[in-house]
Structures are given as structure tokens and as C-alpha cells.
Amino acid sequence: MINLILLNVFLGSGKTTMLNALLNNYENKRVGVIVNEFGKVNIDAVLTNRDGVEMAELSNGSIFCACLKESFLKNLVSMTKYDIEYIFVEASGLADPANMTEILSVISGQTEKVINYIGSVCIVDAENHIELFDVFPALERQIEYSNALIINKSDLVDQTRIVALSKHLMSINPTAHQYVTSYCRLELVELIDLLSPVSLPAKNSSNTVENRPMVITLSFMDSVQESGLNRFLEEIAPHTFRIKGFVTTEKGLREISAVSDRFIVRPFEGRVDYHNIVLISSVGIKLMSLVTEANRKFLNGKISI
Structure with a gap:
């Protein structure tokens, strides 16, 4: 069995920092990574590439959109052929993961090993989230469909904003664990151990070819x-x-x-x-x-x- 963890991180909130921290924490484990970028050039794959980690790159769209969904499925199936214990999926910064469980159901029974989806981590930009929330529907979905919410970049804002942001997140997802940090410095293994998939039903993702930035x-x-x-x-x-x-x-x-x-x-x-x-x-x-x-x-x- 392979444990799968999804990272939902809006643009510039600390996605690469988080993934590198996870890889450091899991350096004694056998790990695979799927890195997804909206652009044609996958910058994050360069920043996270390291020896001993199976890496796959998916660029020019979202893995939750029809434009890349099939490629995502093929890469997941391929990953299960390796001798790994964990797959970390770094979704693009504008990803809407509402159809994640639906996607995984498509390849049920087709993989070398069973994929155990243990949940999603959402990283929230303390400095910019509130101003951007009404602009991007994906932001709400990222929060809704995550079991752990990390308020990152707390060093750039005051406590009043942290409290307001925490209340905002709780109004969307009252059952998620919340963490406040800078540079994603926290006990990540403990965080992952507490994950579980949200109980919400799958929905159509708002990621479509028509509404991409x-x-x-x-x-x-x-x-x-x-x-x-x-x-x-x-x-x-x-x-x-x-x-x-x-x-x-x-x-x-x-x-x-x-x-x-x-x-x-x-x-x-x-x-x-x-x-x-x-x-x-x-x-x-x-x-x-x-x-x-x-x-x-x-x-x-x-x-x-």
C-alpha cells in the first residue's frame, strides 16, 4: 500500500518550501513526488529535485482539469510500480481539488499497489489570502477539501490578522486542524499522521480550460x-x-x-x-x-x- 498526500497551496504561499521540508522529514522513507505547474515550464521540479526520490512533472494546466487529468492518472499508476511508501502530489497554485476522490476512483484496481489517500494539506498565505479570496473560487475549495490548514508567512502580519484569518478558515472548514507558522516550520510528520480525507462528496472542479489565468x-x-x-x-x-x-x-x-x-x-x-x-x-x-x-x-x- 502507498500513502498519498495532496498539497494544496495557493500561488506563492509556500508550496516549494513545504514540499522540501516534507522531503527532509521523510528522507528515510521511500517517496515519490508528482509536481504540477500551470505554466509550460515546471520551475518547482527544479527546486525540489533530489536523489532517491521518484519525480514526475505535469505542466501547463491543473491535474484536476480535463487538460491534464488523464496524464495525472497515468503518472499515479506508474508511481505504484516503484518501491515507495508515500506519494506527495504538489498541485498547482490555482488547483481546485474538489474532484480528487473521484479521480482516484477511476484507477481503483488498476495500480500495482493500493493507493491509500490519507488527506490534503492546504497552505494559506497570511499576507495575501483575504484580499484574493473573492477573486479565485479555487481558494475556498482548497480549504474545504483539506484536513490540515497551515497559516504560513505569519511573520509578515500582526496577530489581529492571524486571528481574523483563523476565524475565516474555521467558517469554511470547522473540523480542520489549524497551524500557524513561518517558512512551513512545524512538526510535519505529526501533521501527516493526523490527516484523514474530508467527508465532503466530490464536486466538479472549477479548473477548466476556459477559466485558467x-x-x-x-x-x-x-x-x-x-x-x-x-x-x-x-x-x-x-x-x-x-x-x-x-x-x-x-x-x-x-x-x-x-x-x-x-x-x-x-x-x-x-x-x-x-x-x-x-x-x-x-x-x-x-x-x-x-x-x-x-x-x-x-x-x-x-x-x-
């Missing part, structure tokens, strides 16, 4: 000046929900991470096969115009869109 992949054709890269991000980040990727500057390879207008450019010691950043936004045409102008002003036109 605008995802733009920018390719860097050459090294750029780090000062120009920072100016570029200052210009476009406020018009996005999420930015992530890798860029080479005169100082070396850099990892880019942004949530709304807050961004970080930091050294990356690993190896990447491409130099891209992925933008997720709801203002597609406007963003394309902003990117084109910022590319000309700050990066000497070194971006290919």
Missing part, C-alpha cells in the same frame, strides 16, 4: 545586469499574482520569486537547462505591453516572449 513564459537569450533585472521586476510584479524562474546576471545564476509586488532575487547553486521566468496574471494583454516596454527600458531587449 494568463500564464506567460519569458526566455532570456543572454545574461542581464542584476540592477536592470530588479528594475524590470519592480515594474511588472505589481501586475502579477506570481513570478518565478531562473535568470543569469553578471553575478551568476539567480532564482526569481515574486508574490504580488514583493519579489526576491537570490543566488541559485543548482543547475538549470533553461533561463526562463513564468508570470501568472489576470491582465494578459496589459501585462504583455508592460513586459515589452520594461524589457526595452531595463534589459536591452534580451527577453524573448
Whole structure:
């Protein structure tokens, strides 16, 4: 039997941090990971890849949408052929998991080993959740269908906001365990041991081809000046929900991470096969115009869109 855990984490709430923490906690276990990204380039797979872990990547959509559901099922079946004890599924940041149990029922009896779905963990961004809740239907579903709710980034807000957010979460899912943390620092093995699937019936996922956000992949054709890269991000980040990727500057390879207008450019010691950043936004045409102008002003036109 293989235990399956679903990670529901809205854009920029700490998904990669959480998955890496889980892999560290389960380093003595045999683990498989399925990483799902909305964009065509799977940045998270680079950030979480490690020896001894079976890894599968699913990009350019949600595993709960018709566009990737079949691929998700095939990867789950393939994972059961390995000698593993756990499968962690890192859903895309905009995933609506309401049909998870329905999806698993499709492959019942088709796998090498029985898949035991032990539940879902939802990570909530303490800083941005309340403002974004009414914009994305998937946020409510992520909370509804999880047995553990982690209020992350608590260091960025005051206690009043934490209390208000906790009450908000309880109004949606009163039976879920709640945890408050920064950088997903908590007893993860204990948290996983307390998981159980929610008793709600499966629903149609709101993830459809028609309502997906605008995802733009920018390719860097050459090294750029780090000062120009920072100016570029200052210009476009406020018009996005999420930015992530890798860029080479005169100082070396850099990892880019942004949530709304807050961004970080930091050294990356690993190896990447491409130099891209992925933008997720709801203002597609406007963003394309902003990117084109910022590319000309700050990066000497070194971006290919």
C-alpha cells in the first residue's frame, strides 16, 4: 500500500518550501513526488529535485482539469510500480481539488499497489489570502477539501490578522486542524499522521480550460545586469499574482520569486537547462505591453516572449 498526500497551496504561499521540508522529514522513507505547474515550464521540479526520490512533472494546466487529468492518472499508476511508501502530489497554485476522490476512483484496481489517500494539506498565505479570496473560487475549495490548514508567512502580519484569518478558515472548514507558522516550520510528520480525507462528496472542479489565468513564459537569450533585472521586476510584479524562474546576471545564476509586488532575487547553486521566468496574471494583454516596454527600458531587449 502507498500513502498519498495532496498539497494544496495557493500561488506563492509556500508550496516549494513545504514540499522540501516534507522531503527532509521523510528522507528515510521511500517517496515519490508528482509536481504540477500551470505554466509550460515546471520551475518547482527544479527546486525540489533530489536523489532517491521518484519525480514526475505535469505542466501547463491543473491535474484536476480535463487538460491534464488523464496524464495525472497515468503518472499515479506508474508511481505504484516503484518501491515507495508515500506519494506527495504538489498541485498547482490555482488547483481546485474538489474532484480528487473521484479521480482516484477511476484507477481503483488498476495500480500495482493500493493507493491509500490519507488527506490534503492546504497552505494559506497570511499576507495575501483575504484580499484574493473573492477573486479565485479555487481558494475556498482548497480549504474545504483539506484536513490540515497551515497559516504560513505569519511573520509578515500582526496577530489581529492571524486571528481574523483563523476565524475565516474555521467558517469554511470547522473540523480542520489549524497551524500557524513561518517558512512551513512545524512538526510535519505529526501533521501527516493526523490527516484523514474530508467527508465532503466530490464536486466538479472549477479548473477548466476556459477559466485558467494568463500564464506567460519569458526566455532570456543572454545574461542581464542584476540592477536592470530588479528594475524590470519592480515594474511588472505589481501586475502579477506570481513570478518565478531562473535568470543569469553578471553575478551568476539567480532564482526569481515574486508574490504580488514583493519579489526576491537570490543566488541559485543548482543547475538549470533553461533561463526562463513564468508570470501568472489576470491582465494578459496589459501585462504583455508592460513586459515589452520594461524589457526595452531595463534589459536591452534580451527577453524573448
